[in-house]
Amino acid sequence: MIFVHYIFPKASSCDKILLKDGKNGGLMKYLKIIGIVVVILAVIGIGIGVKYKMDQQKVQEDMVKVVKANEKLIGDDLKSQDKYHxxxxxxxxxxxxxxxxxxxxxxxxxxxxxxxLTFVSGLQRYDGSVETDGTAPRARLFDYLEKEEE
Known part of the structure; x- marks a missing residue:
């Protein structure tokens, strides 16, 4: 009882939890409950992490669909900068x-x-339709497009 008062000097309810009938049975029960709570919180955390990852994957798949549907739009925007075809x-x-x-x-x-010969392009939704937000050739492609001879 002195040990419990040393750790929890004002916690008389801890005496009942930790020293049930003068033994450590209450302490083991308390630790078991803490362990169960920790496991439940870990399972919930893992579940939230899996859900987040699945949502991110769905967003990525949707973006790929949008790009595939508007690939011609990107090509037309880039070709408009190609004066030598x-x-x-x-x-x-x-x-x-x-x-x-x-x-x-x-x-x-x-x-x-x-x-x-790379480029970067942006797609943006304006008033319900998808438009390019600009397609920019990178340095080598820019130089390639500016030279008259192939």
Whole structure:
């Protein structure tokens, strides 16, 4: 009883919990309850984490669908900057698709099956329709598009 008063000097209810009939039976019961609560909280935390990951995966799949549906729009925007008509095809890097800070979609791609001729494009929803938020060639593609000869 002195040990309990040393740890919990004003907790008379702890005397009843920790020292039931002068033994540690109450302490073991208390620790078992704490253990069960910790396990329940861990299961809930894991469940929330799994749900979050599944939601993120669904959002990513939806963004890929939007980009696939509007690939021609990206190509037309990029080809409008091609004054010598060098762009024959565009390829989208679907692994690069991410949500922009302004709520749209940012995607990387390349032209003419040359992975060093890259561009970045943004898609945004305006008044219910999807439009490009700008398609910008990166340095090598920009230089390639500016030269008259191929």
């Amino acid at each position: 060098k762009i024959k095809s565009i390829s989208i890097n679907y692994d690069s698709i991410k949500k922009s800070p302004m709520g749209g979609i940012i995607v990387d791609g390349y032209v003419n099956n040359k992975k060093d």
